[in-house]
Structures are given as structure tokens and as C-alpha cells.
Amino acid sequence: MARIDFPKDFVWGTATASYQIEGAWQEDGRGPSIWDTFSKTPGKVFNGDNGDVACDSYHRYEEDIALLKKLGVKAYRFSIAWPRIFPQGTGEVNEKGLDYYRKVVDGLIAAGIEPCVTLYHWDLPQALQDKGGWDNRDTIDAFVNYSEVIFKAFNGKIKQWITFNETWCVSFLSNYLGLHAPGNTDLQLAVNVAHHCMVAHGEAVKKFRELGIEGEIGTTHNLYWFEPYSTSPEDAAAARRNRAFNNEWFMEPTFKGTYPQFLVDWFKGKGAEVPILPGDMETISQKIDFIGVNFYSGGFGRYKKDEGLFDCEEVQVGFDKTYMDWNVYADGLYKVLSWAHEEYGDTPIYITENGACYEDVLTEDNRVHDVLRKEYFKKHFIQCHRLIESGVPLKGYFAWSLLDNFEWAEGYRKRFGIVYTNYETLERYPKDSYYFIQDVIKNNGFEA
Ligand SMILES: OC[C@H]1NNC[C@@H](O)[C@@H]1O
Numbered sequence: 001m002a003r004i005d006f007p008k009d010f011v012w013g014t015a016t017a018s019y020q021i022e023g024a025w026q027e028d029g030r031g032p033s034i035w036d037t038f039s040k041t042p043g044k045v046f047n048g049d050n051g052d053v054a055c056d057s058y059h060r061y062e063e064d065i066a067l068l069k070k071l072g073v074k075a076y077r078f079s080i081a082w083p084r085i086f087p088q089g090t091g092e093v094n095e096k097g098l099d100y101y102r103k104v105v106d107g108l109i110a111a112g113i114e115p116c117v118t119l120y121h122w123d124l125p126q127a128l129q130d131k132g133g134w135d136n137r138d139t140i141d142a143f144v145n146y147s148e149v150i151f152k153a154f155n156g157k158i159k160q161w162i163t164f165n166e167t168w169c170v171s172f173l174s175n176y177l178g179l180h181a182p183g184n185t186d187l188q189l190a191v192n193v194a195h196h197c198m199v200a201h202g203e204a205v206k207k208f209r210e211l212g213i214e215g216e217i218g219t220t221h222n223l224y225w226f227e228p229y230s231t232s233p234e235d236a237a238a239a240r241r242n243r244a245f246n247n248e249w250f251m252e253p254t255f256k257g258t259y260p261q262f263l264v265d266w267f268k269g270k271g272a273e274v275p276i277l278p279g280d281m282e283t284i285s286q287k288i289d290f291i292g293v294n295f296y297s298g299g300f301g302r303y304k305k306d307e308g309l310f311d312c313e314e315v316q317v318g319f320d321k322t323y324m325d326w327n328v329y330a331d332g333l334y335k336v337l338s339w340a341h342e343e344y345g346d347t348p349i350y351i352t353e354n355g356a357c358y359e360d361v362l363t364e365d366n367r368v369h370d371v372l373r374k375e376y377f378k379k380h381f382i383q384c385h386r387l388i389e390s391g392v393p394l395k396g397y398f399a400w401s402l403l404d405n406f407e408w409a410e411g412y413r414k415r416f417g418i419v420y421t422n423y424e425t426l427e428r429y430p431k432d433s434y435y436f437i438q439d440v441i442k443n444n445g446f447e448a
Pocket of ligand 1: 017020166294353400407408416
């Protein structure tokens with residue numbers, strides 16, 4: 001057994017998102033989001049589940065903060081629902097919406113927990129989608145307007161700001177693969193959305209700097225480690241395309257102000273071109289104070305003509321799988337963050353999400369012995385330590401998620417929480433993984 005110790009200033013946290021936990025979908029003036037529309041469209045979400053109630057954190061946020069305090073986290077990452085602030089996306093500010101987040105932020109600070117806020121975690125006001133959503137460049141200005149209200153309302157209280165969560169999901173998962181809201185399946189549209197979201201990110205960073213807001217600002221991309229199954233040039237090229245689809249397509253504009261040319265050419269061959277306007281790339285690559293990385297999995301691929309968007313098929317090489325059918329590939333975390341550090345430099349990194357979904361069983365005495373999830377965390381904590389030891393500027397880790405919650409198109413059947421949510425009673429029951437992480441935080445390390 002080896003002792004794993006983390007730096008004393010390492011930030012341990014957990015993460016959630018507004019639509020997945022809040023519920024109260026029509027309370028205090030909240031307007032409809034694209035996820036209210038999508039989840040109520042037959043066939044889009046498992047079992048017809050939706051976020052009308054979710055974990056009811058809108059009313060139970062004090063219970064959530066108590067769980068966070070008991071866990072011992074230094075920070076809590078959550079998102080603000082744009083439709084609570086601007087029910088129609090722009091126009092009059094809904095003060096009751098702001099009031100909810102004032103209570104959450106003040107409660108966290110009183111508990112000695114740093115609020116880390118994501119401005120956009122997918123719940124776009126439906127009124128903006130009705131005008132083209134992220135395909136319409138006007139949405140960029142609407143996002144900056146919304147961001148400015150939040151910056152000013154919480155300046156000095158919120159010190160860590162994330163503009164977007166997983167722009168790949170907002171663009172390609174939602175507008176090319178069609179699996180998330182708004183459910184489009186058009187490659188050019190997805191390329192437009194990805195670009196406009198990144199411009200919106202850059203414009204919000206500019207506004208943050210202009211206003212002199214306290215704290216640090218960054219963005220979060222979900223990086224996926226993907227390797228060629230063989231050393232053949234075809235496999236290498238296919239795997240590179242597939243990996244760049246998740247990684248370089250977003251990281252390169254953010255840090256280098258360019259798109260990866262080999263993928264620009266590939267998309268052009270598929271009839272999709274990036275709608276770059278003069279100044280966009282400079283805006284996107286505004287200096288950021290940290291990069292948030294969500295990591296879940298990785299895999300191996302090989303060339304297969306006409307397979308998917310990149311002539312690439314995933315090869316099963318025997319990984320253990322989570323209940324999402326995702327490979328458990330903890331080494332992939334070490335590889336992807338080492339690659340990011342090598343490629344994009346010394347910008348501080350926070351793992352803003354990492355966690356696993358397994359079929360949890362609640363015992364008679366309201367316990368969940370989630371051995372596999374504990375093992376998943378342990379394996380990834382070991383890689384976090386390896387990264388720090390190798391000089392990668394990894395500053396913190398947020399477990400996904402504090403609570404079982406609405407897992408998008410999978411509804412409530414897929415549980416990622418370290419706390420079990422009973423969706424009938426809305427009771428919260430800490431799982432064994434919660435107590436494992438509580439101990440790791442208390443000792444800032446563990447016996448590997
Ligand atoms: O799929 C698990 C998580 N992945 N990142 C974004 C979150 O909203 C998801 O629940």
C-alpha cells in the first residue's frame with residue numbers, strides 16, 4: 001500500500017447543474033428552457049422523465065449545503081439557470097430568480113464553501129431557441145448580457161467562474177447527433193453552434209475583464225482520450241480525427257486561436273465550414289485563468305470506411321464498463337491531461353467533473369454500498385496525484401455528482417451521485433463513495 005498525499009491547497013469539490021437538480025421549473029418566474037421542451041417531446045428522454053421536480057434543490061438547497069459541509073469540500077460547482085434570470089432570454093431581470101442564487105451563494109459562503117459557478121450548463125431559454133438559438137449570432141450578445149448581470153450581482157462572492165460546460169455537447173451531441181436538446185441532426189448547424197458558443201465564451205471573458213470582476217474565469221471542455229488500435233497509418237489517422245472531434249476542436253481555438261486544419265479540411269469534405277468572422281478567433285482565445293476539464297472515459301479506435309463521421313470504429317479491448325457503457329480508463333485521465341499540458345501550456349487545470357454511473361441498490365437501512373464507484377474514484381485520484389507529481393498544474397477536482405440527478409436523455413435511471421436521491425420522497429442518502437471521499441478530503445490523501 002502506498003500513501004497518496006495531495007498538495008495542501010488542492011481544491012476538493014463536487015459538481016451539479018441547474019436543470020439536473022433544481023426542479024421548480026415554473027416557480028418564481030422561471031421561463032421555459034430548451035430542456036423543458038426537449039424532455040416533454042415524446043421519445044427524447046428515457047421513460048418520459050423531465051426536470052420539473054428533479055432533486056427539488058430549489059427548495060432543498062440548505063440540505064444540499066449541509067451535505068457539502070459534512071463532506072468537507074472546499075468548493076461546490078453548480079450552474080445558474082439563465083431562464084430564471086431572463087425568462088425570455090433577454091429583457092427584464094427576474095429578481096426572484098437572482099434571489100434563489102443569492103441564498104445558495106450566501107449559504108455556501110456561510111458554510112465555508114467556495115461557490116464555483118457555471119454560467120451555461122445547457123438550459124438555454126426556449127425564447128432564444130425560437131430565434132435560432134446558438135446558430136443565431138445574436139445569442140452571443142444575449143449571453144454576454146446575462147453574464148454581465150450575474151458578474152455584477154455576485155462580484156466578490158463568487159470567485160471561480162466557468163462560462164460554458166462541455167461545448168462539444170452543446171454543439172455536436174445536441175445539433176449533429178441529435179441526442180440532447182434541441183435535438184437537431186445537421187453538421188453545419190453543429191459547427192456553427194460550436195463556433196458561436198466559443199465566441200460567446202470569449203466575449204464573456206472580455207466583459208469580465210472590462211468590469212474588473214474579482215476572481216478567476218475559465219471554461220470547461222469534456223476531453224476524451226482515444227488511441228489507435230494498431231500502428232497502421234489508417235488507424236492513427238482515424239483515431240486522431242475522432243479524438244480531435246472532442247478535444248482539439250475546442251482546445252485549439254481556446255488556447256491557440258486556430259482550428260485544427262486537418263479537421264477543418266475533413267469537415268469541409270463533409271460540406272461544413274466554420275462561420276468565422278473577423279476578430280472571432282482573437283475573441284475565442286482571450287486569456288483564461290484556468291481550464292476546466294471533464295473526464296469520464298477513453299478508448300481505442302481503428303479505420304473503418306464510412307463508419308460514423310470519421311471512418312473510425314471503436315474497438316473493444318476489454319475495459320470494465322460503467323452503467324453508461326463507458327470504459328473505465330483511469331490512465332486516460334493521466335494521458336489526456338499530460339497531452340493538454342504539453343500542447344497548450346501551463347494554464348492551471350481543474351477537473352470540473354469526474355465520476356461514474358452504476359446501478360445503485362438502496363438497502364433497508366438507507367445505505368448504498370457502491371464499491372465500483374469507490375474504486376472508480378480511487379483509480380482516478382491516483383492518476384490526479386500522478387499528474388501533480390509529473391508537473392501538470394492540476395489545482396482541483398470536482399466529483400460528478402453530489403446527488404443522483406436528471407441524467408439528460410437517460411432520465412433518472414442513471415445515477416452518478418455520491419448521495420442517493422430517493423425520487424419519491426426526495427430524501428438524500430450518502431453512499432459509501434461519499435464517506436470514502438469525505439475521508440480522502442479529511443486526510444487530503446489515502447492509502448492507495
Ligand atoms: O454524463 C455525466 C455528466 N457529464 N457531463 C455533464 C453533466 O451534465 C452530465 O450529467
